[in-house]
Amino acid sequence: MRRAGTGAGAELGVVAAGHLISARAGADALRDGGNAVDAAVAAMLASLACEPLLTGLGAGGYLLAVAPEGDAVLLDFFVEAPGRALVGAPGQAAVEAPGSAPGGLPRPRAEMISVPVSFGDAVQEFHIGVASAGTYGLPAGACEAQRRFCRLPLARLAEPGARLAREGVALNAAQAYVVRLLRETVTSTPEAAALFAPGGRLLAEGDVLRQPELAEALDRLGAEGPDPFYRGDIASAVAAWVTARGGLLGVEDLAAYQVIERPPLRVVYRGREVAINPPPSAGGILVAHALALLDAQPGPPGVVALVDAMERTQRERSPAFLQGLCDPSFVTAFLGRIGGRLGSTTHIATLDRDGWACSVTCSNGSASGVVVPGTGVHLNNMLGEQDLNPLGFHRHPPGRRLPSMMAPAVVLRDGAAELAVGSAGSNRIRSAILQTIVRCVDEGLDAQAAVRAPRVHWEDGLVYAEPGIDVEALERAGRRVRRFRELNLFFGGAQAVRRDASGRLSGGGDPRRGGAALVVEA
Numbered sequence: 001m002r003r004a005g006t007g008a009g010a011e012l013g014v015v016a017a018g019h020l021i022s023a024r025a026g027a028d029a030l031r032d033g034g035n036a037v038d039a040a041v042a043a044m045l046a047s048l049a050c051e052p053l054l055t056g057l058g059a060g061g062y063l064l065a066v067a068p069e070g071d072a073v074l075l076d077f078f079v080e081a082p083g084r085a086l087v088g089a090p091g092q093a094a095v096e097a098p099g100s101a102p103g104g105l106p107r108p109r110a111e112m113i114s115v116p117v118s119f120g121d122a123v124q125e126f127h128i129g130v131a132s133a134g135t136y137g138l139p140a141g142a143c144e145a146q147r148r149f150c151r152l153p154l155a156r157l158a159e160p161g162a163r164l165a166r167e168g169v170a171l172n173a174a175q176a177y178v179v180r181l182l183r184e185t186v187t188s189t190p191e192a193a194a195l196f197a198p199g200g201r202l203l204a205e206g207d208v209l210r211q212p213e214l215a216e217a218l219d220r221l222g223a224e225g226p227d228p229f230y231r232g233d234i235a236s237a238v239a240a241w242v243t244a245r246g247g248l249l250g251v252e253d254l255a256a257y258q259v260i261e262r263p264p265l266r267v268v269y270r271g272r273e274v275a276i277n278p279p280p281s282a283g284g285i286l287v288a289h290a291l292a293l294l295d296a297q298p299g300p301p302g303v304v305a306l307v308d309a310m311e312r313t314q315r316e317r318s319p320a321f322l323q324g325l326c327d328p329s330f331v332t333a334f335l336g337r338i339g340g341r342l343g344s345t346t347h348i349a350t351l352d353r354d355g356w357a358c359s360v361t362c363s364n365g366s367a368s369g370v371v372v373p374g375t376g377v378h379l380n381n382m383l384g385e386q387d388l389n390p391l392g393f394h395r396h397p398p399g400r401r402l403p404s405m406m407a408p409a410v411v412l413r414d415g416a417a418e419l420a421v422g423s424a425g426s427n428r429i430r431s432a433i434l435q436t437i438v439r440c441v442d443e444g445l446d447a448q449a450a451v452r453a454p455r456v457h458w459e460d461g462l463v464y465a466e467p468g469i470d471v472e473a474l475e476r477a478g479r480r481v482r483r484f485r486e487l488n489l490f491f492g493g494a495q496a497v498r499r500d501a502s503g504r505l506s507g508g509g510d511p512r513r514g515g516a517a518l519v520v521e522a
Contacts, residue, residue: 025160129381136229269441299442361423365385406424431458
């Protein structure tokens with residue numbers, strides 16, 4: 001964590017993001033009179049230039065904004081299942097039939113491309129290509145957040161990202177590692193390779209990535225808002241490129257896309273209230289379930305109790321659970337069954353001196369490799385993410401939001417925001433957020449220490465553990481453990497900001513993916 005300012009000591013706020021440059025963009029927005037949401041949006045748009053591949057204009061996400069009086073709003077701009085042109089309106093059967101080309105000829109459907117991603121001590125399979133691309137929401141989400149909550153103009157918030165994309169950003173160690181992880185993806189199309197492997201050589205640490213088309217797109221976002229990306233020339237170009245290659249994302253899907261406002265889910269934990277992403281997203285309700293299990297026991301929980309809660313939570317993620325996320329009666333019954341502790345209802349985290357808090361998670365999945373020429377849009381691969389499609393690929397009806405694990409959260413104490421936290425990291429998002437909350441609330445750590453602390457993750461009967469975890473205790477409890485040799489991106493990329501009981505601010509940027517935090521002083 002760094003402190004940025006004149007040294008006068010008056011704290012304007014704190015920003016934690018996945019890159020120091022993203023955090024600086026948010027800090028500058030605070031200095032220019034913006035609030036925590038201004039800072040989050042500016043950092044989010046800057047991240048498109050300095051945190052490529054895992055976010056982008058073709059991504060989706062969620063933004064949780066909490067006002068000083070404790071009122072909270074969740075903006076859902078996550079990825080939707082496409083394919084309206086093939087089967088009609090949302091709610092109909094999942095896409096099965098082929099499309100049609102001009103003249104009534106059948107249009108061949110593309111198949112997803114399977115690629116392995118090795119984290120060194122674990123390997124995960126991803127699926128890419130045009131068949132993996134869903135309807136993106138990030139441009140719409142950024143504009144809606146600015147309209148609803150921000151003090152600064154949209155053009156001001158988009159300017160740092162546009163400038164960085166145009167001038168170029170040197171890859172730091174974490175971003176160079178991501179390029180290496182996704183080497184199969186970034187060389188899967190000529191367009192992606194031109195950006196990330198020019199001349200056949202993968203970009204490495206210190207190499208400068210310039211994205212002039214992204215710069216132009218961000219300029220247009222600041223000047224024109226979301227229309228070009230959903231109903232204008234950019235939307236047309238994206239849809240034409242994808243459908244010509246057998247993908248499902250069409251102009252009908254983009255034109256119909258809307259940001260959805262949702263009341264956050266709320267759970268009581270250690271006398272606090274945790275506001276978190278609600279259904280139909282899966283991640284928030286599962287984190288809330290784990291917190292409810294831990295809250296029933298005296299804290300702080302040890303590593304065995306944490307893993308037990310992770311396992312019991314994962315078991316809830318049955319086919320019936322996943323199918324019921326869009327059914328309010330199912331969600332109400334699920335919440336009641338776990339004890340009534342829940343109410344009815346590239347990560348960036350920010351707090352400001354007036355009491356605003358913002359927690360925003362955006363993701364391109366592991367990226368599709370599909371970079372649409374002339375648009376600045378690198379499309380997501382959410383339709384090919386196994387964690388988001390556990391019942392099988394292309395099972396979601398067109399227009400339905402995918403059940404993401406992303407779960408931006410804000411912890412409130414006596415009605416005021418104490419902690420804002422979230423994470424990237426696929427299925428490890430839940431465990432990263434859970435452990436960061438426990439470290440801050442139960443153990444009293446500041447945000448940086450909480451984010452830096454070693455993590456565990458339970459999945460499919462195996463406990464993955466970073467150095468510093470009490471592995472012997474887990475093994476005595478009968479757990480099978482796979483040890484990692486060092487902190488690893490596999491365990492997520494959490495960012496957190498905290499205001500302690502004295503009002504002092506701290507921020508934690510996850511070293512697993514080059515995160516950084518800045519406390520901004522006047």
